[in-house]
Amino acid sequence: MATWAFRLRPVQYSTLANILVIACGVAIASFGEVSFNMVGIVLQLGGVVFEALRIVMVQKLLTPSNDQKMDPLVSLYYFAPACAVMNGLLSLVLEGPRMTWQHVHNVGYGTFFLSALVAFTLNVITVLVVSHLSRVHLHCCAKY
Numbered sequence: 001m002a003t004w005a006f007r008l009r010p011v012q013y014s015t016l017a018n019i020l021v022i023a024c025g026v027a028i029a030s031f032g033e034v035s036f037n038m039v040g041i042v043l044q045l046g047g048v049v050f051e052a053l054r055i056v057m058v059q060k061l062l063t064p065s066n067d068q069k070m071d072p073l074v075s076l077y078y079f080a081p082a083c084a085v086m087n088g089l090l091s092l093v094l095e096g097p098r099m100t101w102q103h104v105h106n107v108g109y110g111t112f113f114l115s116a117l118v119a120f121t122l123n124v125i126t127v128l129v130v131s132h133l134s135r136v137h138l139h140c141c142a143k144y
Helices: 013-031 038-062 072-094 101-107 109-143
Strands: none
Touching: 038 072, 038 109, 072 109, 101 109
């Protein structure tokens, strides 16, 4: 829906119908849950919306316009520090007062390192996949 809102792809009603069926199924399963929590649902929905917007904005940045195209790794060079600062500020406010070094030791330094590595890899893969899909979409549209 975000790609439709930003006019990156035309609206396809079959895709919209599939999304609505999936959303209805998830809603029915969620409301039937014994320990349903509305705050958790709102936070999850917010996360999905913001991730969709982030991917659409990355796709717009990586789409060539006027012979200018941002390289996927260059875009990650600009996104990573901004994300690190925002996550750092939020974690200081929300988690910092309750977190101790004992918590870090209990989780393990290797786990923290692997978590950071997985997050970095996820960002690189996301940017590369969006870049590839943008090129495929442009190539397909150029044919027609």
